[in-house]
Amino acid sequence: MKLNGKVLLVSLALALVGMAHALLGGFGVAVTLPPADAKDAVLVIEPIGCHGPGAAVTAHAEGIVNGARKTIPLTLSPMPKQADKYLLKRQWPAEGKWVLVFTAQRDGLYAHTLVRTESGKVPMTDSPWGQGQKSFTCADGKTKLQPWTFVADKKVVATYVVFGNLKTAVNYALTSAQLH
Numbered sequence: 001m002k003l004n005g006k007v008l009l010v011s012l013a014l015a016l017v018g019m020a021h022a023l024l025g026g027f028g029v030a031v032t033l034p035p036a037d038a039k040d041a042v043l044v045i046e047p048i049g050c051h052g053p054g055a056a057v058t059a060h061a062e063g064i065v066n067g068a069r070k071t072i073p074l075t076l077s078p079m080p081k082q083a084d085k086y087l088l089k090r091q092w093p094a095e096g097k098w099v100l101v102f103t104a105q106r107d108g109l110y111a112h113t114l115v116r117t118e119s120g121k122v123p124m125t126d127s128p129w130g131q132g133q134k135s136f137t138c139a140d141g142k143t144k145l146q147p148w149t150f151v152a153d154k155k156v157v158a159t160y161v162v163f164g165n166l167k168t169a170v171n172y173a174l175t176s177a178q179l180h
Contacts, residue, residue: 026048027047027048028113028161029045029104029111029113030044030113031043041077041088041089042088043122044079044087044088045057045059045087045088047084049111053083055084055104055105055106057102057103058102058105059073059074059075059100059101060072060073060100061099061101062099062101064096064097065095065096072092074091074100076088094120094121097174098116098120099115099173100114100115101170102115111161113159113161114159114162115159116158116174123157124158136172138164138168138169138172140165142168143164143165143168143172144163145161146163147160
């Protein structure tokens with residue numbers, strides 16, 4: 001029993017060191033509106049921060065349609081002449097509840113950003129940088145979703161940065177009435 005406690009303590013310490021390293025060096029996934037000339041694109045995805053350049057980026061949509069859980073891998077297209085920026089075209093249906101999940105990974109670090117859709121569309125917010133918005137704590141008491149936008153424009157994509165367990169955060173985003 002003592003060994004399991006020590007293993008848990010060491011694992012927790014390593015996880016905290018990794019999170020501190022990611023936060024100190026800065027690492028995230030920016031989700032912004034596409035430029036007007038980006039045909040059919042709905043979002044621009046970009047790994048940001050000191051660890052952002054060169055990070056691998058993946059995306060998928062998690063949804064509930066007619067009571068059944070669905071996962072759709074999303075294809076990101078590199079932006080012409082823009083390193084580390086990707087365009088996303090709509091690839092999920094309008095019916096059901098959907099959360100778009102964007103993950104950047106580099107050197108063992110992970111950063112996750114969620115966008116919850118409304119009637120299949122990407123919601124906008126008038127509160128850049130998470131001003132006046134509160135974070136949400138999931139039922140596990142450890143995972144948080146922080147409303148955050150990565151640009152200071154007046155009308156921006158409503159995103160949530162995940163701190164903690166991604167699966168718990170996605171489940172919360174799909175089922176919580178208070179998250180908007």
